[in-house]
Amino acid sequence: MTAAVPIAKKKRLGEGSKYSRSDVLKLKDLFDSHDLDNDGRVTANELITALQGCYLRQGALSTFRSVDMNKNCVLTFNEYLRSIYPYANDREHKAMLAWVKRTPREEQPEPMFEPTPQQLREIAKMFERFDNNRDGVIEVQELVATSAALGYDESEVEELFRNTDKDMDGTISFAEFIDLMKVSYI
Template identity: 85%
Template sequence: MTATVPIAKKRRLGEGSKYSRSEILNLKDLFDSHDLDNDGRVTASELMTALKGGPLRQGALSTFRSVDINKNCVLTFNEYLRRIYPYANDREYKVMLAWVKRTPPEEQPEPLFEPTAQQLREIAKMFDRFDSNGDGVIQIQELVATAAALGYDELEVEELFRVTDKDMDGTISFTEFIDLMKMSYI
């Protein structure tokens, strides 16, 4: 007798996007709760006021700086989307922006960092530092060991590894590492 395994229904996501419309709308609500003057932008002062003395307040400024892609000390919803969904393409961003009525869909997403030839050489040197066994890819153990030596939290580094390993082959290729640098360049 053979047991049949029920096939899970695929969850249909929003019009032309692999991301959930409800998640985007919840993110917009979160953004709006930080945008105290309702101008479509969140300043560091607004964020700190919105968080009051809560548990998230301690790391809020560090997070604010990492989300502020263009480093103008003001966060837009576009920047929220770019950081939370770094692998979405421009069409998907346009769809996600259209879901939130107050953000005009024609608003262009914040540009990602594009490294120069010199910066690519520097990124290659960083990659080589993480690739301690020299096999041309970074395994999770290599990333954790090197990042831990630099003072990073092991669990956060493991999560970063999972997000960066786009093809889910258990390694970070040089191309994936460049994409990580483009997304996180400060």
């Protein structure tokens, strides 16, 4: 006769998910520490400010770009969650989101500005002002030179350029410039 061996119960990590609820809550705390204005979104500037003095600051912008799934230059907790738990199915993802208190901004996507035909003509004029050599794209030197004449900080303009150059070809196309105008509500 063999002795009865107790069968270990499976540990349930989080209701509705195979992931740890405490880990998701810690991730939410991390997100909140980066969301300096508490609007439910993390901008590149907020992330850099939050990481001030941290050795991770160097790679913050490249990490920011990789987590920014919809490439709108802001991060939501949803994007944090999807990047940390890429194998979570939709049911698990919904369960994990239910574990954290969401802000109204996270629940509804921010509306994107759609320019009218007249506004598109004005945007085209602005684009031409930055495109000094008239080659149909804006290079970083052109953006920095024109922006410096308007009183903007060179390092901030270079960061704006990197964030706007979605295809990372070293130039800002007219389409990318329009997207910048849509996101910035200018």
